[in-house]
Amino acid sequence: MKKIYLILIVIxxxxxxxxxxxxxxxxxxxxxxxxxVLLTADINNDGFEDVxxxxxxxxxxxxxxxxxxFNINQPLFxxxxxxxxxxxxxxxxxxxxxxxxxxxxxxxxxxxxxxKLIFYKQTASGFEKIIIADNEPLMIMEIQxxxxxxxxxxDLVVNYTGNEIWLYxxxxxxxxxAPILLANTAEYYGFDINDFNNDGFSDIYLLxxxxxxxxxxxVLNDAMGGFLEEEILEEIDVVLYSDEFVVSSxxxxxxxxxxxxxxxxxxxxxxxxNNGNGLSFTETQTLSEMFKVTELLTTDIDLDGDxxxxxxFRGYGKIIWFENDGNGTFLPANPIFHDPSLNGLKFLSLxxxxxxxxxxxxWADIFSPIAYLKTPEFLSIxxxxxxxxxxxxxxxxxxxxxxxxxxxxxxxxxxxMTGKEVLSIKRNNISQIDLSNLKKGVYxxxxxxxxxxxxxxxxxxxxxxx
Numbered sequence: 129m130k131k132i133y134l135i136l137i138v139i140x141x142x143x144x145x146x147x148x149x150x151x152x153x154x155x156x157x158x159x160x161x162x163x164x165v166l167l168t169a170d171i172n173n174d175g176f177e178d179v180x181x182x183x184x185x186x187x188x189x190x191x192x193x194x195x196x197x198f199n200i201n202q203p204l205f206x207x208x209x210x211x212x213x214x215x216x217x218x219x220x221x222x223x224x225x226x227x228x229x230x231x232x233x234x235x236x237x238x239x240x241x242x243x244k245l246i247f248y249k250q251t252a253s254g255f256e257k258i259i260i261a262d263n264e265p266l267m268i269m270e271i272q273x274x275x276x277x278x279x280x281x282x283d284l285v286v287n288y289t290g291n292e293i294w295l296y297x298x299x300x301x302x303x304x305x306a307p308i309l310l311a312n313t314a315e316y317y318g319f320d321i322n323d324f325n326n327d328g329f330s331d332i333y334l335l336x337x338x339x340x341x342x343x344x345x346x347v348l349n350d351a352m353g354g355f356l357e358e359e360i361l362e363e364i365d366v367v368l369y370s371d372e373f374v375v376s377s378x379x380x381x382x383x384x385x386x387x388x389x390x391x392x393x394x395x396x397x398x399x400x401x402n403n404g405n406g407l408s409f410t411e412t413q414t415l416s417e418m419f420k421v422t423e424l425l426t427t428d429i430d431l432d433g434d435x436x437x438x439x440x441f442r443g444y445g446k447i448i449w450f451e452n453d454g455n456g457t458f459l460p461a462n463p464i465f466h467d468p469s470l471n472g473l474k475f476l477s478l479x480x481x482x483x484x485x486x487x488x489x490x491w492a493d494i495f496s497p498i499a500y501l502k503t504p505e506f507l508s509i510x511x512x513x514x515x516x517x518x519x520x521x522x523x524x525x526x527x528x529x530x531x532x533x534x535x536x537x538x539x540x541x542x543x544x545m546t547g548k549e550v551l552s553i554k555r556n557n558i559s560q561i562d563l564s565n566l567k568k569g570v571y572x573x574x575x576x577x578x579x580x581x582x583x584x585x586x587x588x589x590x591x592x593x594x
Contacts, residue, residue, distance in 0.1 A: 150504055151464045151465060151489075151501045151502065151503070151504060152501070152502045152504075153465060153499055153500070153501050153502075154196060154499060154500055154502065155497050155498075155499045156179055156190055156198050156490075156497070156498045156499055156500060157181075157190065157198075157201065157496075157497060157498045158496050158497035158498075159496065160181060160183060160201070160496055160498065161183075161494075161495050161496050162183055162184045162494065162495075163181050163182070163183065163475070163492050163493065163494050163495075163496070163498065164182045164183070164184075164494075165180070165181065165182035165187070165215075165216055165475070166179070166180070166181060166475035166476070166477050166490065166491070166492040166498070167179075167180040167216070167218055167477060168180065168477045168478070168479035168490055169218045169227045170227060171189050171191070171204070171227055171250075172191055173225070173226065173227075174191075174192075174194075175194070176191075176192035176193070176194040176483060177192055177479035177480060177481060178190060178191055178192045178198075179192070179198065179477075179479075179481075179490055179498065179500075180204070180218070181201070181492065181498060182207055182216070184208075185206060185207070185208050186203055186204075186205075186206060186207060187203075187204040187205050187206075187207040187229070187248075188201045188202060188203050188204060189201065189202060189204055190202075190498075192481065194482075194483045195482055195483060196481055196482035196483075196500075196502070204229075204248075204255060205229075205248055205254070205255040205257070207231060207233070207248075208233055208234075215231055215232040215234070215268065215270070215271060216229055216230065216231030216232065216271065217229070217230055217231070217271050217272065217273045217284075218230075219273050219282040220282070221247065221249070221281070221282055221298060221302040222249060222300075222301045222302030223280075223281060223300065223301065224250075226250040226251075227250060228247065228248060228249050228250050228255075228302065229247075229248040229255070230245070230246065230247050230248070230260070230271065230273070230284060231245075231246055231248065231271075232244070232245055232246075232268045232271065233246055234268075243262075243268055244259055244260075244261065244262040245259070245260040245261040245262070245268065245286070246258065246259055246260060247259075247260055247302055249302055258302070260296065260304055261307075268286055268287065268288055269287040269288070270286070270287045270318070270319070271284060271285070271286050271287075272284075272285045272319070272320075272321050273285070274321040274330045275330065276295060276297070276321075276329075276330050276349065277297060277329075277353060278328070278329060278351075279300070281298040281299075281300050282298055283295060283296060283297050283298045283304075284296035284298070284304065285310070285319070285321060285332060286307070287319065291312060291313050291336070292309060292311070292312050293309070293310045293311040293312075293313075293319065293332065293334065293347065294307040294308065294309055294310065295307060295308045295310050295355070308355075310332065310347050310355050311332070311334060311345060311347050313334060313336035313345065317335045317336060317373040318334075318335045318373040318374060318375040318390075319332055319333060319334045319335065319375055320332070320333050320375040320376055320377045320388065321333075322377040322378075322386045323386060324346060324348075324377075324385070324386050324402060324406030325348060325385075325405055325406030325407070326384055326385055326386075326406070327349075327351060328351070329349035329350075329351045330349055331346060331347060331348050331349050331406060332346070332347040332355075333345075333346055333375060333377060333388055334346070334347065335373065335375050335390060344388075344400070344409065345358065346358045346406055346407060348406065358407055373390075373391070374390070374391040374421060374422065374423060374424045375388065375389075375390055375391075375424075376388070376389050376424040376425070376426045376437075377389070377426065378426035378427075378435035379435060379543075380399065380401070380434070380435055380452060380456040380458075381401065381455060381456025382433075382434060382454075382456070383402075383404075383456075384549055385402040385404055385405075385406070386402060386406075387399065387400060387401045387402045387409070387456070388400040388402070388409060389415075389424055389426065389437055391421035391424050391439065396414050396415070396416060397414070397415040397416045397421060397424075397437075397439065397450075398411055398413070398414050398415070399411065399412050399413040399414075399415065399456075399458070400412075401456065412456070412457075413457060413458060415437070415450050415458055415461070416439075416448070416461055420441055420442040420443050420444070421439055421440070421441060421442075422440055422441075422442045422474045422475070423438075423439060423440050423474070423475065423476040424437060424438075424439050425437070425438040425439070425476055425477075425478055425489075426438075427478055427487060428572065429449065429487065429489075429503060430451065431486070432452075432454070433454070433572055433574070434452040434453075434454050434456075435452055436449060436450060436451050436452050436458075437449075437450040437452075437458065438450075438476065438478075438489060439476075440473060440474065440475075440476050440491065442471075442472070442473060442474045443471055444466075444468070444473075445466055445467040445468045445469060445470035445471065445473050446463050446465065446466045446473075447463070447464055447465040447466075447473070447476070447489065447491060447501065448461045448462065448463055448464070449461075449462045449463075449464045450462070464489075464501060465491070465501055470493045471493075471495075472493040472494030472495045473491060473492075473493045474492070474493070474494055475491060475492040476489060476490065476491050477489075477490040477491075478490070479500075481500050481502070482502060486503050486505070487503060488500050488501060488502050488503050489501040489503065519531075519532040527562060527563065527564040528560045528561065528562055528563070528564075529560065529561045529563050530559065530560050531558065531559055531560070531561070531575070532559075533575070533577060535577035536556060536557055536577060537557065537558040537559070537575055537576070537577050538554065538555075538556065538558075538576050538577060539552070539553060539554040539555075539558070539575075539576050540552070540553045540558055540561055540573065540574070540575055540576075541553075541573070541574045542561075542563075542566075542572070542573045542574075543572045543573075543574070550566065551563075551566070
């Protein structure tokens with residue numbers, strides 16, 4: 129029986145201001161140099177998120193003890209690439225409950241830059257190397273993974289040669305169908321995968337250019353195994369001569385449609401709001417004009433029910449939090465970490481490092497160190513709310529979630545951590561919710577009663593795979 133391993137944390141809404149919080153930085157390792165990749169995943173299947181680093185020639189990991197401390201690093205497999213985080217992804221690709229990798233090996237061979245797309249399959253004895261594609265020189269700029277056809281396995285979306293987007297469909301056991309060309313643009317800069325037209329299937333937002341003028345394209349999933357490239361061709365006010373460009377997404381204004389945040393390594397961070405059908409976007413805010421943005425993380429970091437943005441400015445040694453005001457407008461930049469000596473601070477990842485059911489921020493400098501910021505307890509309490517008789521169980525939940533409330537619950541809405549609504553129930557006296565069709569992950573669940581409104585966070589306690 130499929131299980132969703134989740135834990136519930138009470139978050140009560142208030143109109144009061146948030147008190148000052150302290151982000152505590154803890155060093156994981158300060159000896160490794162030439163760090164090219166930072167990932168987090170439960171490698172050894174003990175329920176704790178481990179930290180993964182690619183050095184010059186090796187992929188290694190630091191086993192998490194579950195309390196914010198780590199064991200000495202251990203080797204995973206040889207991996208030779210300078211592609212960085214965009215060149216490797218991790219997931220359970222063959223549905224055996226073990227974390228695998230798919231990455232690009234890029235090497236200079238006889239004066240030519242060639243590459244291989246490789247599946248690193250985890251087995252009981254280590255990682256088996258399986259070549260997915262090597263029949264021609266490859267210039268893979270970026271890989272992302274998502275269940276593009278809603279068949280409960282993770283597919284690959286790959287950017288080749290800087291202007292072609294291809295889909296590799298997973299056949300279910302870690303083998304992939306022949307790739308399908310989804311889009312071909314003159315100048316490619318970045319993409320993100322999300323459901324932009326709210327039909328339950330993943331689409332692709334592309335940022336590209338025409339003579340260095342930013343434009344966007346949506347590749348819509350037709351829910352029948354096909355994709356339709358819709359050239360929106362809106363002019364995007366960003367400078368596109370940088371080799372670093374980041375695209376991310378989330379429902380920032382909680383209208384049910386996923387919006388986009390764009391960051392140019394040479395210019396600014398801008399918000400593009402979805403106008404309601406995924407086919408047009410409007411720029412609503414410029415967050416910053418700092419250079420060299422290398423990461424954008426979109427998540428509800430302060431657990432207040434809306435999607436925030438975490439980013440890093442390479443060369444400045446800064447990690448910045450842009451807090452969402454609840455209406456899709458972001459507050460001024462809040463530097464939650466700053467060390468001007470860290471010129472190579474470039475990589476970020478989110479994981480519950482210390483097992484307190486709150487996502488922390490893992491970061492790495494190219495030249496050392498590797499560390500994490502412990503997310504403080506964000507708790508905003510409404511003094512007029514009595515929550516002592518409000519209970520939700522079981523936890524973990526495998527099918528039905530039971531709600532005990534002193535009031536009549538009129539409707540329940542569940543959102544994933546991008547803000548996308550995944551379940552909505554409206555009826556009187558709701559006492560149970562069937563969650564058997566939800567994928568494992570992190571969700572916000574909102575209850576409206578005949579007396580008051582409650583927000584609770586369903587946060588993943590352990591990462592398990594189906």
